[in-house]
Amino acid sequence: xxxxxxxxxxxxxxxxxxxxxxxxxxxxxxxxxxxxxxxxxxxxxxxxxxxxxxxxxxxxxxxxxxxxxxxxxxxxxxxxxxxxxxxxxxxxxxxxxxxxxxxxxxxxxxxxxxxxxxxxxxxxxxxxxxxxxxxxxxxxxxxxxxxxxxxxxxxxxxxxxxxxxxxxxxxxxxxxxxxxxxxxxxxxxxxxxxxxxxxxxxxxxxxxxxxxxxxxxxxxxxxxxxxxxxxxxxxxxxxxxxxxxxxxxxxxxxxxxxxxxxxxxxxxxxxxxxxxxxxxxxxxxxxxxxxxxxxxxxxxxxxxxxxxxxxxxxxxxxxxxxxxxxxxxxxxxxxxxxxxxxxxxxxxxxxxxxxxxxxxxxxxxxxxxxxxxxxxxxxxxxxxxxxxxxxxxxxxxxxxxxxxxxxxxxxxxxxx
Numbered sequence: 001x002x003x004x005x006x007x008x009x010x011x012x013x014x015x016x017x018x019x020x021x022x023x024x025x026x027x028x029x030x031x032x033x034x035x036x037x038x039x040x041x042x043x044x045x046x047x048x049x050x051x052x053x054x055x056x057x058x059x060x061x062x063x064x065x066x067x068x069x070x071x072x073x074x075x076x077x078x079x080x081x082x083x084x085x086x087x088x089x090x091x092x093x094x095x096x097x098x099x100x101x102x103x104x105x106x107x108x109x110x111x112x113x114x115x116x117x118x119x120x121x122x123x124x125x126x127x128x129x130x131x132x133x134x135x136x137x138x139x140x141x142x143x144x145x146x147x148x149x150x151x152x153x154x155x156x157x158x159x160x161x162x163x164x165x166x167x168x169x170x171x172x173x174x175x176x177x178x179x180x181x182x183x184x185x186x187x188x189x190x191x192x193x194x195x196x197x198x199x200x201x202x203x204x205x206x207x208x209x210x211x212x213x214x215x216x217x218x219x220x221x222x223x224x225x226x227x228x229x230x231x232x233x234x235x236x237x238x239x240x241x242x243x244x245x246x247x248x249x250x251x252x253x254x255x256x257x258x259x260x261x262x263x264x265x266x267x268x269x270x271x272x273x274x275x276x277x278x279x280x281x282x283x284x285x286x287x288x289x290x291x292x293x294x295x296x297x298x299x300x301x302x303x304x305x306x307x308x309x310x311x312x313x314x315x316x317x318x319x320x321x322x323x324x325x326x327x328x329x330x331x332x333x334x335x336x337x338x339x340x341x342x343x344x345x346x347x348x349x350x351x352x353x354x355x356x357x358x359x360x361x362x363x364x365x366x367x368x369x370x371x372x373x374x375x376x377x378x379x380x381x382x383x384x385x386x387x388x389x390x391x392x393x394x395x396x397x398x399x400x401x402x403x404x405x406x407x408x409x410x411x412x413x414x415x416x
Contacts, residue, residue: 026126070156076271084182121141156176210251240263284360284363365380
């Protein structure tokens with residue numbers, strides 16, 4: 001299935017410079033409501049000893065237990081849900097917005113807001129997707145019929161207090177976001193036969209969304225299809241991979257072994273860094289992060305590694321300096337979303353670029369560059385001050401900023 005190109009004609013070949021995949025989704029973004037969550041905890045008789053993040057969520061009760069466990073720990077994550085009904089039932093207890101989701105889709109939306117077009121590879125569409133995608137985002141879809149598979153998105157603020165059925169009061173030590181998924185198209189991740197044709201003219205290919213897959217055989221088949229398509233990319237193009245929370249954690253190892261040799265940039269956030277190295281990492285301690293990067297390099301030997309956090313973003317590996325400006329762009333674009341949400345635009349992005357940098361981020365960047373020399377490039381995030389932050393989609397928006405910068409750099413080189 002190919003999008004109607006009339007609305008995207010102005011993007012022309014430029015939209016094809018950045019091909020973003022592999023799947024998108026609809027999100028149910030619920031508005032944080034302590035009273036609703038406490039009512040659910042009372043209804044299900046949930047006590048402190050029962051809180052568990054879970055692997056696969058089987059019921060509404062399991063879903064509430066999982067949300068509360070993540071809130072207690074102040075961390076984000078993604079979990080599979082066995083059926084749609086728990087997502088539908090819980091979301092009806094809250095005010096909710098229907099938005100577009102998925103790393104590639106949110107990256108494309110952010111890029112569009114600052115005037116950079118792109119092409120999406122999708123695995124499912126419906127009327128919401130057609131309505132919400134901007135005109136300068138061209139898309140192809142491997143699905144042959146419309147499907148509705150919403151993801152539940154929960155964001156909780158730092159300091160949020162929730163009382164359980166046994167009287168225990170939970171206090172969130174940090175703000176974060178959660179994703180709960182029951183989505184067959186993204187689980188199967190069928191790749192459109194036209195992907196290779198798109199990549200023949202692409203300057204950059206973003207790979208994301210494979211974390212929802214549950215079959216090793218299917219994953220290996222998709223990897224081979226992507227490798228065949230990547231072989232058709234022109235010289236000097238880039239393949240960027242963005243990590244995520246895997247529904248079947250063992251499949252992350254398969255993906256790293258079978259795909260990382262054709263990936264140029266392998267990106268992740270702080271939660272994914274901790275998962276990969278198997279321990280908590282002090283994100284403001286240059287020595288501890290340097291040790292984590294060494295562990296990560298042993299696991300993922302080929303690509304330039306990118307890690308992005310709320311205080312800094314870094315690239316690690318030979319030639320890391322070439323990505324410094326892209327890191328800065330990604331951090332600033334994510335910061336703009338944090339401050340302004342969906343109102344993000346080019347003017348607000350430029351204003352964020354002018355904000356002062358966080359002192360803790362500057363100290364960290366100086367420290368890790370002193371430790372690792374030209375093997376690392378690190379940029380501190382800006383000071384972001386708001387009473388109503390947006391925490392959903394920040395990592396995806398960071399990716400969009402990085403991709404936009406890299407594609408723009410490639411276009412400048414081609415005109416030189």
